[in-house]
Amino acid sequence: MSLFVRTGRLSLARQQILRAAAPASAPSGGGDQRLEIIRRVLFEQPAKEMPKLEGEALQQHETIERAWKLHQNQERESRNRSLERKFRKMEAAMNELEKTNDRLFKAAIVKSRHITFPRELKMPTETPSPQGWNHEYKPPVDATAPKSS
Amino acid sequence: MLGKGALLSRSFATAIPSRAPLVNNNFRIVSGVVLSRTPQITRDSTPFEKAYFDYSEKLERQTAAPLASDFYFKKGSLAERRWKEDEEARKRAMADPNLSLTDAVKEVQSIQQDEESVTPLSNKFETGSRLTEADKKNDIKSLDRALQRTLYLIVKKPRDQHSWQFPQGAVEDGEYLHDAAERELAEECGKNMDVWFVGRQPVGHYTYKFPEDHVKKNPGANGAKVFFMKAHVFAGQCKPDNKEVVDFAWVTKDELPQYVSPEYFDAVKDILSDL
Numbered sequence: 001m002s003l004f005v006r007t008g009r010l011s012l013a014r015q016q017i018l019r020a021a022a023p024a025s026a027p028s029g030g031g032d033q034r035l036e037i038i039r040r041v042l043f044e045q046p047a048k049e050m051p052k053l054e055g056e057a058l059q060q061h062e063t064i065e066r067a068w069k070l071h072q073n074q075e076r077e078s079r080n081r082s083l084e085r086k087f088r089k090m091e092a093a094m095n096e097l098e099k100t101n102d103r104l105f106k107a108a109i110v111k112s113r114h115i116t117f118p119r120e121l122k123m124p125t126e127t128p129s130p131q132g133w134n135h136e137y138k139p140p141v142d143a144t145a146p147k148s149s
Numbered sequence: 150m151l152g153k154g155a156l157l158s159r160s161f162a163t164a165i166p167s168r169a170p171l172v173n174n175n176f177r178i179v180s181g182v183v184l185s186r187t188p189q190i191t192r193d194s195t196p197f198e199k200a201y202f203d204y205s206e207k208l209e210r211q212t213a214a215p216l217a218s219d220f221y222f223k224k225g226s227l228a229e230r231r232w233k234e235d236e237e238a239r240k241r242a243m244a245d246p247n248l249s250l251t252d253a254v255k256e257v258q259s260i261q262q263d264e265e266s267v268t269p270l271s272n273k274f275e276t277g278s279r280l281t282e283a284d285k286k287n288d289i290k291s292l293d294r295a296l297q298r299t300l301y302l303i304v305k306k307p308r309d310q311h312s313w314q315f316p317q318g319a320v321e322d323g324e325y326l327h328d329a330a331e332r333e334l335a336e337e338c339g340k341n342m343d344v345w346f347v348g349r350q351p352v353g354h355y356t357y358k359f360p361e362d363h364v365k366k367n368p369g370a371n372g373a374k375v376f377f378m379k380a381h382v383f384a385g386q387c388k389p390d391n392k393e394v395v396d397f398a399w400v401t402k403d404e405l406p407q408y409v410s411p412e413y414f415d416a417v418k419d420i421l422s423d424l
Binding site: 037038040041046048049050051064067068071078082085086088089090092093094096097100101104107108109110111115118120121124125126127128129130131132133134135136137138139 | 171173174176178187188189190191197198201204211212213214217219220275276277278279281291292293296297320325326327340341342343345348349350351352353354356374376377381383384385386419420422423
């Protein structure tokens with residue numbers, strides 16, 4: 001049992017499935033070819049051979065990877081700084097509101113237990129809608145309750 | 150006005166709030182709206198990012214298994230022929246250090262598109278262009294402009310100094326900040342926008358003093374404290390009421406200093422998104 005685990009690229013379970021699925025006779029026509037193709041696509045895992053980099057090529061690769069990680073770090077830091085600035089602004093505003101008006105402050109603190117976000121708040125896509133922005137939007141006539149969280 | 154409110158509160162069970170604006174320490178409490186149109190498309194890659202993507206693509210191709218084309222394509226079909234042409238282009242690009250895989254495939258696909266008119270492929274779909282007409286014309290009022298950036302609504306008041314600002318209006322007695330913000334936005338900018346307010350907390354504040362001639366004309370407050378509420382717009386367009394507000398524009402954070410005063414921008418810039 002341990003031999004299979006060490007040598008095979010395929011796991012033990014997969015090897016058993018492959019053996020069970022293989023026909024006793026040799027493939028003999030269009031139908032069997034399709035089965036072979038499907039079996040190959042499902043079960044074979046060709047070994048991934050990383051090209052061995054040496055010397056200058058290795059240095060180049062490592063420099064590129066380091067530059068990318070540095071770029072990612074810089075992006076992340078700038079995003080975090082921007083968020084921190086936004087948070088501090090919000091904190092300062094709430095502190096100011098507390099000093100200014102007690103009733104408004106107490107109302108601002110209230111948070112609904114069932115906060116929902118609108119479906120229209122979607123992620124950016126690679127290309128925009130071919131119709132573009134709907135500048136001619138008219139609110140539905142019977143909408144009495146505004147969208148609020 | 151106050152008498153009427155008091156009279157009505159005696160006859161009805163609930164008190165109807167008076168329309169008097171809230172004032173604290175001689176500062177009028179004002180609710181402002183930072184209405185944003187979020188980015189509609191992903192941002193462009195920087196040249197370094199594009200170079201890294203091309204490098205990673207080639208490295209990935211060296212270690213990846215070849216596609217089982219006999220599984221995915223019907224033998225002798227047009228799609229299989231197209232894919233074989235793409236693969237040939239990719240193989241040539243692997244040897245060429247200056248050509249990326251995606252660029253090589255794009256070249257081949259442009260040739261394939263010329264042949265499209267003769268033998269069209271069944272599933273074709275139209276995508277919008279990342280650079281819109283509004284971008285080319287630099288139409289400040291359009292919401293199709295600067296799709297990669299966040300656009301913010303600013304409105305123009307009919308005065309000379311400090312005319313451009315975010316929509317704002319005084320909070321009335323009995324009202325809350327978010328109620329006042331929704332009401333003021335509907336009054337000043339029309340109801341033809343699909344707007345969602347992001348909760349009850351203000352995202353920033355700005356305190357300023359009124360100019361002296363304004364205080365003489367409208368006694369009751371020496372200045373105003375504006376609490377900004379955040380909102381998103383999903384559809385529609387602003388329609389100024391031509392009384393309090395005469396003009397509007399949708400601008401990015403970078404373009405905002407061209408319109409608003411330096412003190413206002415300093416107070417507001419950390420609320421806004423860079424992208």
